[in-house]
Amino acid sequence: MSDPYSNLASEEESTQARIADAMEARCLEPAQIAIRREYLIDLELPDGSYAVEFGSGTGHVTRDLISVAGAARAHGIEPSPLMVKRAQKHFADEPRLSFAIGDAKRTDLEDASVDLVLMHTLLCHVPGPEDVIREAFRVLKPGGILAICDGDYDTATARIADFDPLDQIIRFMIDQNVTNLWIMRQITRMLTEFGFELGARRGHGYVAEGEAAYFLTVIDRGADRMVETGILFRETAEALKAEARSRLAANRFFGFMSYVSQIARKPTAG
Numbered sequence: 001m002s003d004p005y006s007n008l009a010s011e012e013e014s015t016q017a018r019i020a021d022a023m024e025a026r027c028l029e030p031a032q033i034a035i036r037r038e039y040l041i042d043l044e045l046p047d048g049s050y051a052v053e054f055g056s057g058t059g060h061v062t063r064d065l066i067s068v069a070g071a072a073r074a075h076g077i078e079p080s081p082l083m084v085k086r087a088q089k090h091f092a093d094e095p096r097l098s099f100a101i102g103d104a105k106r107t108d109l110e111d112a113s114v115d116l117v118l119m120h121t122l123l124c125h126v127p128g129p130e131d132v133i134r135e136a137f138r139v140l141k142p143g144g145i146l147a148i149c150d151g152d153y154d155t156a157t158a159r160i161a162d163f164d165p166l167d168q169i170i171r172f173m174i175d176q177n178v179t180n181l182w183i184m185r186q187i188t189r190m191l192t193e194f195g196f197e198l199g200a201r202r203g204h205g206y207v208a209e210g211e212a213a214y215f216l217t218v219i220d221r222g223a224d225r226m227v228e229t230g231i232l233f234r235e236t237a238e239a240l241k242a243e244a245r246s247r248l249a250a251n252r253f254f255g256f257m258s259y260v261s262q263i264a265r266k267p268t269a270g
């Protein structure tokens with residue numbers, strides 16, 4: 001199956017809505033907010049700066065460009081009309097934020113017009129990520145900043161012991177939902193080839209906390225998908241979902257993934 005995030009607009013509305021709910025659950029988890037803060041807080045943008053998120057989904061991360069990175073205005077570009085509508089509705093009271101349908105490979109932004117481009121868990125879903133990097137280079141002002149953060153997907157796990165069956169769902173979901181597992185291990189070569197200067201590179205460990213809302217969406221969607229693809233019978237899928245909830249109730253649930261962020265700058269001259 002192809003990664004549904006790579007062409008969300010072509011998915012059934014119900015699938016898009018379920019993905020939007022999962023995205024929102026993830027954006028709002030304190031551990032995820034902390035990761036974004038770690039790499040956005042010290043970017044040192046000029047006064048009055050304009051920031052754009054490529055692949056803005058439900059818009060919560062776009063808002064960080066104002067509230068954390070300190071941009072004066074922020075814009076989100078996203079191919080799924082359902083996501084754009086959700087973001088516009090949710091942030092209707094925030095005049096510094098705007099959202100539009102578009103493709104990060106071909107935006108309608110002017111050359112050298114943006115101070116900061118953000119790609120938060122976008123590139124792992126894009127076949128041909130080079131085209132997105134090239135577009136960021138085009139739209140950034142000289143000295144402008146590119147901030148990229150994505151999962152290091154091979155590290156995703158719910159395993160608490162050898163042969164843990166719950167972990168198979170995580171492996172399956174990564175296989176089904178990620179186009180390039182290795183993007184953050186390949187990104188520095190791509191950036192330097194397009195002329196970016198490399199800045200801070202950081203690792204961020206994400207441990208599911210509290211109600212593990214996001215990890216449960218992964219397990220539920222993965223178990224359902226295993227039924228659709230004929231791997232599991234429905235009752236087995238439901239039993240695995242129940243196992244996750246029993247672990248949570250008994251304080252035995254574990255969910256983890258590493259994220260990696262990379263800051264880069266478009267050179268000021270040359």
Ligand SMILES: C[S@@+](CC[C@H](N)C(=O)[O-])C[C@H]1O[C@@H](n2cnc3c(N)ncnc32)[C@H](O)[C@@H]1O
Nearest residue numbers: 005006008055056057061078079103104120121
């Ligand atoms: C995992 S979501 C992340 C959304 C948001 N950045 C967040 O962290 O909540 C990836 C998003 O990238 C969008 N996307 C995929 N291909 C894209 C492209 N070529 N241009 C712009 N966005 C794209 C998807 O529709 C999806 O909303």
